[in-house]
Amino acid sequence: MRTIISKLFGRSPFAPLQFHMSKVGECVQKIDELFTALGAGDYDKIKTISEQISESEHAADLAKDDIRNDLAKGVLLPVDKATLLAILSIQDSIADKCEDIGVVLTMKKLELSAAFREDFQQFLKKNLETFDVAQRIIEQLDELLSTSFAGFEAEKVKTMVDDVAYKEHEADLLQRQLLRRLFELENEMSYGTFILWLQVFEALSQLANLSENLGHRVRTLLDIKV
C-alpha cells in the first residue's frame, strides 16, 4: 500500500551522512595506531593496519554511493543539496588521505628518528584533534535538523566551527616547524626517505585542512542571525 503520503517522504540523508563520517572516523583512528606502530618499529603491524584502513575506506565509499543515489534529482532538502554533497566529498577525501598515508608507510621501512619525534607527535596529535572536532560537528547534524538549523544549537555548532579553524591554524604552525626540522636533517637521510616524509607530512596536514573545509561548509548550512 504505497500511498501518496508515504511516497512523499524520502530517505533523509543526514543519518547516512553521520554514518559515513563514523566510518571515516575509523580510518583516522587507525592512523593513530599506525604511527604508534611506526614508533615501535613494528613494520608487520604497519602493513596490517594499512590494509585495515583500505577496508574501512572501501566501506565508507559504499555508504557514500548509497547517499549519492538517494539524492538523485527531485529531492527537497532543508539545506542546499550541493553543499551537502560537498560535505560528503570532503569526508570521502579525508578517508582517502588516510588510505594514502597507510600506503606511503608501506613503501619503505621509515624510521621515526628521535630528532623530530617530539615535533612529529605534536603535529600528529593536532591534526587528529582537528578531525575530532569536525567529527563532533557532523554528529550534531541530527540535533541541527530537529531545531531546523537555527537557534542555540546552530550557535553551538558555529562555535565548534571556529574551534576547528583555530586548530587547523595551530596545525599549520606545527607543520612549518616540523618541516624546518626535516630540512635540518636532510643530509642524514636518503632522498627516498626524505620524499616519503614530506608526503606523510603533506597528507597529515590535509586531515586538518579538510576538517576545516568541512566545518566551513557546515557553517553555510546554519541559519544564524549574525
Next chain:
Amino acid sequence: METESILLGLALLFGIYMAWNVGANDVANAMGTSVGSKALTLRQAVLVAAVLEFAGAFLVGSHVSDTVRKGIVTPEVFTSNPLFLAYGMIAALLAAGAWLQIASYYGWPVSTTHSIVGAVLGFGVVVGGFNAIHWDKISAIVGSWIISPLMGGLIAYLIFTLLRRRIFYSSNPVKAAQQVTPWLVLCLFFILTLILVFKGLKNLNLDLPLMQALSLAIVVGAIAAFVSSILVRRIRVETTAERELIIQSPKVITALSKAVKHLQQVKADTSGEFHYQTTRLLDEIALLEKTAQRGMEVETGGDAIKTVERIFVYLQIMSACFVAFAHGANDVANAIGPLAAAVDVLKTGVVAMEASVPLWMLGLGGLGIVVGLATWGWRVIETIGKKITELTPTRGFAAEFAAATTIVIASKLGLPISTTHTLVGAVLGVGLARGLGALNLRTVREILISWIVTIPAGALLAVLFFYVLRGIFG
C-alpha cells in the same frame, strides 16, 4: 415501482461503497501523520478518526454534498427524463468507485474527490448536453483544486516559520513553547467554532449571524487557550544525559561587560581609522559576551527540544482531531452528493431537489466512512505510520493545522477539494520552511499527472455505466 426499488437499492449500495472507500483509503493519509510522529497510537488514531470524521460529515458535510448533488449538473435538464438523472448519479458513484479500485491496484495517487466530480461532470456533459453543467461552478471547483494545496503549503510554511523563530531560535525553547501554545490553541478552537456556528446546521440551532458567531468563537478559543496555558505549565523539562558545554564563570562575564563599556567610551571619544578599528573590536567582544552568557543559560540544551516536542504532542492530537473533522466534512460529499440526488429523483419521481441534503444521509455517509476505516483503513494508517517517522509533533502540527484549516474553509464554501493533495501541499510547506529531512518532489509530478488523467477516466467510466443502466432499466 419495482425498478425504483432496485435502483434505490443500487444507489444506496454504491453510495455506501464510496463512503467505505473514503474511510478505507483516504482517511489514512490524514491520520497517518499523527501515528508516525507517535502523537497517537494506532488505536487512538482510529478512535479519533471514527468520532470526528462522523462529526465533520454530519455537522458540516451538507455544503459540499449539496454542490456535488445539484451544483455541478443542473437537474432541470432532466425534467423530461427524471430517471436519467438517477441512472447518471448511480453510474457516477460506480465509475468513481471502479476508478479508485484500479488506481489503488496500480498505486496511483488518485483523489476520491477528483474521481467523483469527473464522473458526475462526464455523465452530465454527455447525457445532458453542454448546458446541463454549471460551468461557473466547475471553474470554481477546479480553481479550488489548484488553490487548496498551495494554501495548505503557505499556511504550513508560515506556521512552521513562526515556530522556528519563536521556539527554536529562542534561548529557552521550553518557555517559548509554553508561551506560544495558548495562542495556537486559540486559533484552532476559534476556526473550528466559527466553522461550526456561522451558517451552520439550522436543525441543531447552529446557525448564527456573523457577529454572534465571531464572538462565540473568540470566547470558546479564549477558554481553550486559558485551559491549555495552565496545562502546559505543568510540563517539566527532562534532565537526562548531560552534554558538555563550556560555561564561563560569572567573573568572566562581568569582566567582559566592563570591557564592552570601556570600549564604547573609546569609540565615543575617537574618530576616523581609530574609531573604525574600535567599532570592529567592540563587535567581537560583544559577541564573545553573548557566547559566554549562553553557556550559562543553556545547560540542558538538547533536552529542551525533546520537551518542546512533548508539548506539541498535545497540540498535534488537537490538530489530528481537526483534520479528521475537516476531512469528514469535505469527503462525505463524494458518496452522499450523488446518492442524495438519485434518492430524491427516485422517491419523488421529479427532478426538483430538496432544500438541502437530509441529515440521515449525512449520518449514513459518516457511518460508511467509519466502517471503511474500521475494516480496512486502520491497516493503511498503520503502514503509513511506520514509514513516516521523521515527522515530529512540531512539524506534524504545522502540516495538519494548515491542511485542516484549508479543508474546512473549502467545505464551508461548498467546494469539493482533494484532502490528500492539500495535506501533501502542507507537508511541502513545512519542508520548504526547513523542517524535514527529505521530500520527494517527484510525488508532485505524479499528482499533477493524476489530475489530468482522473477527470477523463471518471467521466468515461460514468458515461459507460450510464448507458449500461439505461440499457437494463430502460
